[in-house]
Amino acid sequence: MTIYYFSDIDWRQTLNFDESKLKNIFSQIADGSNTRDLILSNYFLHRNSWSGGIAYTRDWLTPKQFITYRGRWKFTQKFEIPNDIPGSFKLIRLQFGIKCLKYPLCQIDRYGWKLTYSSFIDHVAFLFAHELHHFRRYHLGFHDREGENMANKWAIARLQKLNFKVEGIKLTQRKKKKKSSRFFSKSIFDPYENFRSLTAGNKLLIKYDPKGHYQNQIATVMRPIRRNSKRIVVETNDGKQWRWPLEWISIVQ
Secondary structure, X not given: OEEXXXXXXXXXXXXXXXXXXXXXXXXXXXXXXXXXXXXXXXXXXXXXOOOEEEEEEEEEEOHHHHOOOOHHHXXXXXXOOOOOOOOOEEEEEEEEEHHHOOOOEEEEOOOOEEEEEOOHHHHHHHHHHHHHHHHHHHOOOOOOOXXXXXXXXHHHHHHHHOOOOEEEEEOOOOOOOOOOHHHHHHHOOOOOHHHHHOOOOOXXXXXXXXXXXXXXXXXXXXXXXXXXXXXXXXXXXXXXEEEEEHHHEEEOO
């Protein structure tokens, strides 16, 4: 695993931390996982208030893709691409908004988890462990079909076993009141009902691709569509897998 650090302030003095301590944390968590192809890019920024992570682990990246020019991570373009970066790699980014880091810290993530970190060490450890789960799934072949919630569960269990002080609980969501059956059949219409019976191996025609790469090409269904989902997992002729919107495809008879 190759590790890089970027900051707009003296993060070592501010956090009373350094690269060697962080490397020990990352190595401890990743022990048992082959991270030879992984780059871990850490950002400690005063101008950003949020903290989080992201994993680019489905496809190989090139040095030009080390930075992003749009969206939440576009701040990465303010830092130079390292000279010693490998020609191809998988990438995990971690970002910490230094001015908002006060511990113990309790946060509710976008997936409805209440997460508590006793210290900066525990915060770093959790974000890395969560993204490492995605790397293990897509690059190493572990955790088949496990998404964000399972990544949280795995990260918490992994860290607690290593004696990190991280706690997490999935908050229960209030169930919507069921409508009377008298009105149910009238109010529900599924425009993609025909797609619900598809199985792995069925063929689909890609009617639209915003980038134009796969438009009018045949794709293969990889697994049955999830209930109420508006996307389906397909494989294109180049071997890549995508979650394609149902409105952009049609069934090949």
